[in-house]
Amino acid sequence: MEKLVKKITILYRWLKASTLPKNWFLRTLSLFLAIFLWYFVTGEDKVDSNVTIPIEIVNLPGNLIISNQYKKQLEVTISGPRGLIRGLSKQHPTRSIDLSKASPGTVIVKHDIDSIAFPRGIRVQRIQPTHSTFLLDQIIQKDLTIKTLTMGYPTPGFELGSITIRPPTVTINGPKSLIGNKSFLQTNPIDLSGLKESTDKQVTLDVNEDINSLLSDPIVTAHISIVEKRVRKNYSEVHVILENPIALSYIISPPTVKIEADLPFKFIGSGARARDLIKARINADGLPPGRHELKVEIAAPPEIRINDVNPKMVFMIISEQKQNKNQKSGHHP
Template sequence: PRGLISGINRQRITRTINLAKTTPGTIVIRNEPETIQFPRGVTVSRIQPTHITLLVDELVEKELPVQARTTGSPASGYELGGVVFEPQLIKISGPKAVVGKERLFTAKPIDISGLKSSKTFQVPLELRSALLELMGETVVTANVVIREKTTEKTITDIPVHLTGPESDRKVTLEPSTISVRALLPLSSRGNQAGLIEASVSTEGLSVGTHRVQVKITAPEEIHIIEAVPSAVTVKIGRSLGK
């Protein structure tokens, strides 16, 4: 009857497929009349399509790092110290055919032209079409570190100071000055030796001769490479008057 056929057109005729025991690969399922429920009184003469093809893939989950790309150069006298992303790892899950070979994500280029200080950017990822369909537009936070360029210098005749509890014991140092090899900002001027402090502690030392490591203190912008010598000889005598 025409009314019955019209009713079928308004209904959502579905077929249930059990995937409980499926394994990765291509599965071809034949559409048989008895596999689809039709209203009583309807006789099925033909089903189109005759087959359903399913591509079953393994579900893969990964956490991948983000690779930075930059364009341009910082202002004169400055350099790129690095790019730190937040989050550092991005979690992705999807079919093995899409996700399996991915090793990292690449962010769109960041323009660092003329920068004199660190800056934060919101940067989209560059995703191929299959990943874009899976993940959607994805944006990460990029913390771009800009630092002043440095030069290596050797600073000599830095006096070594004594620290520790006050005492009337006689204390001598050999040598009493040291040299320091350091990386300093190109803009550094004047007496850099005055910016670097060297000290040794006499705390806990008894009368006699000791080899003590020198402690170096310097501003954050100065990177100490080494001190020469790194340790000095401390001679401690008896208290005066004894």
């Protein structure tokens, strides 16, 4: 500051001894301003300072993504007039990196001392780190099916029928290196313990943080179908009976069939005999005397599922003679 005062004093004495022109005031004012600015830039005390400069990525192509973690701020050591350095807090300088011409792969960007636009008068001494490495990956879209995982068992006598996931697939956009090899996502275990009827449950997907960040919603709905447990039974020699008795004598050949059926668990150990609930029948309405091949029809409660009948067709031989009073309908004489 003393230098500035001396210069102003010398200038004042010179002006006093000189013959002044008409516009001396404006000239003098301009000179004072020039001296002030010169002093502000070169005469102010210089200081060293460490500042943090954010990295700004610009013009990244829409089909690319930075897939690695990188340092998003630079530690920069600068020197310059105290006033200029203090004013940086209002200017917010950044390290702008243009990736408009980048392609998938590794990109290394060097941080030169002139890569950050500081005001004139500030000199960059050091930048840490000196380089930034970016792993650029292609963005792809995939539809991934959802597979379920279960734990526990329903109430005895019941079993899992099926699980339906809504939605059955999820669409995600992400780095090819992350989702390129994936074809499905899996749920966290769905607990079936103690269930005896169908229900809906909200289920989360078993994914890592990277995949989770790509999902709009990591929760799906699982419709759990619980059905009554079934036991497979085989019944031999089930008699074939005539659905509507006729007056004529007849013979059914073969007189019995074999039946394979799936029975609800409640029939096992109950008082009712499932065999007695299954009927093998044929219909001879309107048939004349002679040999006829008829299909065996099975009548059973809706809870019993018939898998197979053997044979499926039987022969009925109807004679012209009427039945004896002691002959039972449905049996060959």
